Amino acid sequence: MSIWPRTLLWRTVLLIALLLIVAHLTWLQIFRVSEREPRAQQIAQQIVSVINLTRAALITAQPSKRLELLRDLSQDEGIQVYPAEPNEKVSPLPDLPILKLIDAELRDRLGPDTRLATSRHGIRGAWVSFRIDDDDYWVLIPRTRLERTDPLRWIGWGALVLLMALGGAFLIVARINRPLGELTRAAAQMGQGRRPPPVAEQGPAEIRTLARTFNQMAADLKRLDDERALLLAGVSHDLRTPLSRIRLGLEMLDDKGDATLKTGMVHDIGEIDAAIGQFLNFARLGEAEPVAAEGDLNALVRGVAERYARSGRAVATQLHPLPPLPLRPLMVQHLVTNLIENALRHGGPAVEVTTGRTNGCAFVEVLDRGPGIPSAEAERMLQPFTRLDSARGGSGTGLGLAIVDRIAHMHGGAVQLLPRDGGGLRARVELPIEKR
């Protein structure tokens, strides 16, 4: 799994967060460097005052009172003075820029012999050496006398400001992204063959233009779809009436003519009529049927199978329990009929319909033992007016699977034309169980 987020919102938020953190750290570093010198001077100044006062007190105090004075200094001020041992070695200063600056400053003010150490005989603190006459001394100054504010407090405030900036950035990006989210949802709905209401044309100029163009496109598509459906329905309807008159006329003809010719013509008329029926079905897909919230897919499949059984074409069913799901009953019935019709016509005998449930979806599968559809052709067969055997003539309009695909999409589902184990086609439709 990659940590790079998928959505525009989180990508932008992450980028802004990185930018803010880098900017913050850079500022912190600039602050630390530019503040270092004045801070070193200030600390050195405090040390110099302590040393000068201590030295002056020791020089002016009577020798008999010196011990008492040292005890007072230690008790009241936390300042401890020790005589230096001959040839004393102290550990070298840690390699910190600020300590180097303080060291230089102290030598400058107290003389070149002054030494600074952060640890002596294992005791940590600010150790500074000074001299009275020919005697060397060490002063231990507690850190609390030298350090000003707690640096952790600054980091805490910095983190708080950073957090607030991040929160603000999130709100701003979310606000800019909201109309885009709405557009994405509407586009997804259109992809499923539904007709979403127009999206609000608001927000920054680019997004407003995008929304307006999208609405325009959706309206154009709808108009085109309506016109095509009207045309198809009109033509089909008008053809049906003369066609039924021809069939009637044919059937009333006496049997003087060629009987096989007559049967052939009746058969052809039957096929033309079926094709017109399929055109009408395709054209009417736009007239969305209301959704039954608690649809029963198994009952629909059972009903269709029984109809086939009555007309002498057995279809085996294997139905597994399914929860109620939102569906348009007539359309789904139509979908199942088209798949069974294909299995009977293009597939082989022993047609089987199964239903079941897989993660969040109900599925219906129509299986046959015919030649199947090569997987390279499966996607193309879902387009209107495409047929595998179109070059060889044969019957069918090539609309059946297109109708199945549209109905599946209208339900937020999808169609798969898969090879069946042991030969044949496995036409599988998945429909989501959750209301969308």
Ligand SMILES: Nc1ncnc2c1ncn2[C@@H]1O[C@H](COP(=O)(O)OP(=O)(O)OP(=O)(O)O)[C@@H](O)[C@H]1O
């Ligand atoms: N079960 C199947 N087995 C083998 N080929 C199939 C099967 N179902 C469909 N096909 C192939 O896919 C093509 C497209 O099917 P589709 O249902 O869209 O059209 P049609 O059956 O030819 O016509 P219509 O269903 O509109 O009367 C078919 O012409 C056929 O070549």
Ligand SMILES: [Mg+2]
């Ligand atoms: Mg078909």
